[in-house]
Amino acid sequence: MKTMNRTRFFILPLLLFLIAFSSQAQQQLMPPHVRVTGVGEVKVPPTEVVVNLGVETREKTLDAARRASDKAAASIINYLKKQGVDAKDIQTSYVTLQPVYNGGEYGRTTPDFYLAQKSMTVVLKKLNKYDEILAGLYEVGANRVDGVRFQVADLEKYKAEARQRAVADAMQKATSLTSELGAKVGRVYSINENTYNDGPRPMYKTAMMESAAYDANGPTIAGGEVVISSNVDVVFVIE
Structure with missing residues (x-):
């Protein structure tokens, strides 16, 4: 029993050391970079x-x-x-x-x-x-x-458009940040599209619609706009 306790006493610090070393090594291997979040949004009338x-x-x-x-x-x-x-x-x-x-x-x-x-x-x-x-x-x-x-019936088309706008927004932000410091945006190191709500899907949301004021001679509903949005996290290498 004493031997087992001594073994555990030596193994636990060793594991903690290896974890810390691995994390530090990953940070050292990662090149200079800038991380930004791009937001893209498309507003269309409902169909x-x-x-x-x-x-x-x-x-x-x-x-x-x-x-x-x-x-x-x-x-x-x-x-x-x-x-x-x-x-x-x-x-x-x-x-x-x-x-x-x-x-x-x-x-x-x-x-x-x-x-x-x-x-x-x-x-x-x-x-x-x-x-x-x-x-x-x-x-x-x-x-x-x-x-x-x-x-909207053709939602996938607008999802793609919102994603493109989010990527362009991320690129613009990264360029602006690095140019202020005399650096230059390089290749993309990583990119990730955020997920939320009730499932593992890209960040798209439909806006709540407002109902029209009652008018006996007019329509009783108002479609408003459907808002499709996408957020992307991008890491660019700094040159």
């Missing part, structure tokens, strides 16, 4: 609106609630297809069917009613028809709108 809507029905029996919900959902889908919405742009996202008890006698087994809910996500590619289509959806059975967001 699509994504609507989250739903159907909610209440009936005395489970079967009646299910049939009423299915009938309303079928009417919504048929209406959207008649309005030119592609089938791939209509998706059922949530379905529930459950009994509801409003209190009363303890241990009761008969519910007051059955609640059926269906939620759908619809992509509308004609923003100028939003008001017309939404009004029609209410008429055919939709009784809930859970949210609206705007997006």
Whole structure:
């Protein structure tokens, strides 16, 4: 046991020394450099609106609630297809069917009613028809709108443009910094695009859109602008 403790006593300092030496060696091997962050941003009007809507029905029996919900959902889908919405742009996202008890006698087994809910996500590619289509959806059975967001169809193109602007911004910053000190920007030593939000993807974000003030004679939504941005960290060698 004493031998093991002595071994650990010598190994731990050795490991710490090796780690410190490795870090110092890496710093010494890295050439003189400048590190900058470039920011690129592209603002474009949206081309699509994504609507989250739903159907909610209440009936005395489970079967009646299910049939009423299915009938309303079928009417919504048929209406959207008649309005030119592609089938791939209509998706059922949530379905529930459950009994509801409003209190009363303890241990009761008969519910007051059955609640059926269906939620759908619809992509509308004609923003100028939003008001017309939404009004029609209410008429055919939709009784809930859970949210609206705007997006652009060709997002990848704007992502690439934002990235190019970020790289150009990084180059401009590096050139400005080094020229002030009488130096010159050399080759790129490393480059990294930042990631954030809910997944390991490049730094792109969609701005929140403001809704329009209500006007009985005008549109009820305002698309505003979709903002696509990219940040890149670049290390340039100083010559």
